[in-house]
Amino acid sequence: MDILEKVIEIVAAAxxxxxxxxxxxxxxxxxxxxxxxxxLSILSGVEEAFDISFEPEEMMEMEDVKDIVAAVGAKLAQ
Amino acid sequence: xxxxxxIRQNSIRRPHHIALITPGEQVTYAQLWERCLLAATQVRQxxxxxxxxxxxxxxxxxxxxxxxYFGIHLAGGICVPIDPDTNETRFNLILQSTKPVCTMGILxxxxxxxxxxxxxxxxxxxxxxxxEQASPEQIADILFTTGTTGAPKGVxxxxxxxxxxxxxxxxxxxxxxxxxxxxxxxxxxxxxxxxMRCVLSKGGSLVLLGSFASMKKFYGQMExxxxxxxxxxxxxxxYIKKMSGRKIGQYAHQLRYIEIGSSFMSIEDKELLCELLPxxxxxxxYGLTEASRSAFMEFHAQHNQLNSAGxxxxxxxxxxxxxAGKELPFGTEGEVCVKGEHVTCGYWNEDTVKFAKxxxxxxxxxGDSGYLDEEGYIHLKSRIKEMINVGGKKxxxxxxxxxxxxxxxxxxxxxxxxxxxxxxxxxxxxxxIVCKDENxxxxxxxxxLKPNLEVYKLPAxxxxxxxxxxxxxxxxxxxxxx
Numbered sequence: 001m002d003i004l005e006k007v008i009e010i011v012a013a014a015x016x017x018x019x020x021x022x023x024x025x026x027x028x029x030x031x032x033x034x035x036x037x038x039x040l041s042i043l044s045g046v047e048e049a050f051d052i053s054f055e056p057e058e059m060m061e062m063e064d065v066k067d068i069v070a071a072v073g074a075k076l077a078q
Numbered sequence: 079x080x081x082x083x084x085i086r087q088n089s090i091r092r093p094h095h096i097a098l099i100t101p102g103e104q105v106t107y108a109q110l111w112e113r114c115l116l117a118a119t120q121v122r123q124x125x126x127x128x129x130x131x132x133x134x135x136x137x138x139x140x141x142x143x144x145x146x147y148f149g150i151h152l153a154g155g156i157c158v159p160i161d162p163d164t165n166e167t168r169f170n171l172i173l174q175s176t177k178p179v180c181t182m183g184i185l186x187x188x189x190x191x192x193x194x195x196x197x198x199x200x201x202x203x204x205x206x207x208x209x210e211q212a213s214p215e216q217i218a219d220i221l222f223t224t225g226t227t228g229a230p231k232g233v234x235x236x237x238x239x240x241x242x243x244x245x246x247x248x249x250x251x252x253x254x255x256x257x258x259x260x261x262x263x264x265x266x267x268x269x270x271x272x273x274m275r276c277v278l279s280k281g282g283s284l285v286l287l288g289s290f291a292s293m294k295k296f297y298g299q300m301e302x303x304x305x306x307x308x309x310x311x312x313x314x315x316x317y318i319k320k321m322s323g324r325k326i327g328q329y330a331h332q333l334r335y336i337e338i339g340s341s342f343m344s345i346e347d348k349e350l351l352c353e354l355l356p357x358x359x360x361x362x363x364y365g366l367t368e369a370s371r372s373a374f375m376e377f378h379a380q381h382n383q384l385n386s387a388g389x390x391x392x393x394x395x396x397x398x399x400x401x402a403g404k405e406l407p408f409g410t411e412g413e414v415c416v417k418g419e420h421v422t423c424g425y426w427n428e429d430t431v432k433f434a435k436x437x438x439x440x441x442x443x444x445g446d447s448g449y450l451d452e453e454g455y456i457h458l459k460s461r462i463k464e465m466i467n468v469g470g471k472k473x474x475x476x477x478x479x480x481x482x483x484x485x486x487x488x489x490x491x492x493x494x495x496x497x498x499x500x501x502x503x504x505x506x507x508x509x510x511i512v513c514k515d516e517n518x519x520x521x522x523x524x525x526x527l528k529p530n531l532e533v534y535k536l537p538a539x540x541x542x543x544x545x546x547x548x549x550x551x552x553x554x555x556x557x558x559x560x
Contacts, residue, residue, distance in 0.1 A: 028292050
């Protein structure tokens with residue numbers, strides 16, 4: 001499973017929506033459950049799924065699926 | 079003087095001063111007042127609202143919500159602000175209880191109910207009804223709390239209650255008309271609505287952010303509008319800290335105040351805020367929907383009392399009573415009770431005889447247990463009510479239990495608060511279940527709960543036990559499960 005697919009799966013589960021409703025451009029605030037609590041749950045889900053951990057300054061930059069995928073990619077490449 | 083009258087006076091005194099800053103527009107006090115009057119006219123003429131009628135309002139931090147909220151008050155109506163994410167079961171209970179003339183705003187989880195878009199309420203009309211100040215005794219809002227029985231309970235607040243609370247808060251925080259507040263709190267709850275009323279009654283400016291979710295926007299707007307204050311719950315601070323580390327310290331020079339909501343906040347977090355914001359009034363309140371901000375403490379000035387819930391707010395008295403309604407001396411634990419004009423005028427649809435039982439000698443019973451020290455600081459010991467506080471949102475254990483008990487295979491259940499292991503939400507829901515069906519998985523239980531409960535109410539942990547501890551009279555002893 002590639003990074004995008006996994007991130008979409010995590011976002012869909014956290015926001016209680018179908019995977020088909022989530023795209024690369026989906027961002028914080030797009031679904032009622034993607035509020036601050038939902039955002040944290042997504043980021044912790046991503047950290048757990050890829051066994052990585054983000055610094056606060058990295059987290060602040062992640063506001064949509066594209067940002068998250070790019071940040072995961074960068075972490076995994078380190 | 080009602081909040082609306084104060085806004086009217088602000089619109090005369092400083093008509094060109096900015097009241098609201100929204101993504102697309104800056105609204106002056108003159109415009110705000112005009113649009114509130116327009117909304118009042120529309121709700122009367124178009125939707126048939128008469129004095130004392132209710133309107134359910136899905137509350138979101140948009141300018142149209144603010145015009146409609148004050149417009150309903152100006153028309154003599156009663157606002158019932160609710161969370162746009164309110165589930166169908168809760169919505170139907172509120173609907174039955176309040177019998178509104180209509181529901182306005184967008185509801186995400188309710189189907190089959192026609193709602194009025196808020197943009198229609200402040201649409202121009204031919205003539206505007208004349209302004210009439212509401213009586214202080216007239217009910218202004220009904221806020222539905224998460225009752226201990228699981229059924230929502232409507233807290234009625236009249237115009238006197240709202241004006242008194244705003245005065246007490248503004249006096250303690252020392253707000254001025256030059257303040258620019260970043261409003262990121264939900265306005266469907268007492269705290270966010272209260273901040274909105276405080277700023278607009280004082281004549282300050284409100285930047286409508288709506289949520290803390292985007293930290294980029296939060297800091298972007300803080301910088302762009304040179305915000306001088308904001309409100310947050312402790313979970314909001316955990317979020318800001320996790321997402322941006324110590325960055326808030328870069329705004330220490332401009333932040334005059336922060337108001338913090340009442341739920342647990344660690345001493346380390348309080349100390350960190352003091353260190354990052356050495357010149358900011360960091361004001362933490364203690365209160366409940368029925369008696370908004372009954373006590374306050376300021377982290378710098380009362381630094382040696384960071385463990386306490388603060389002292390009675392201006393114009394408020396706090397006393398401790400025992401179960402027999404006898405006032406207790408300093409240092410003795412009992413029920414924290416408060417008195418002041420901010421205390422609710424009653425519960426919606428509840429008779430006055432029953433409501434009178436919520437008072438000891440004129441003091442409203444908060445349901446919290448604690449003591450007063452000799453300096454008047456309140457020290458809370460435990461919540462008599464068993465609410466679970468998930469990131470500032472209250473969850474009734476009984477609401478979750480009712481839904482769990484309806485799942486085939488679950489005999490009975492009890493829910494309690496558990497600390498969030500990541501320390502962000504404060505508390506999470508933990509469910510204990512007595513389960514007959516060995517094949518019923520945790521995942522299946524959560525799936526079954528999802529259609530009926532908001533995400534934050536879903537149990538984070540489910541533990542299977544042989545029996546639920548109960549008192550001789552059959553009452554679930556949740557505290558023994560904690």
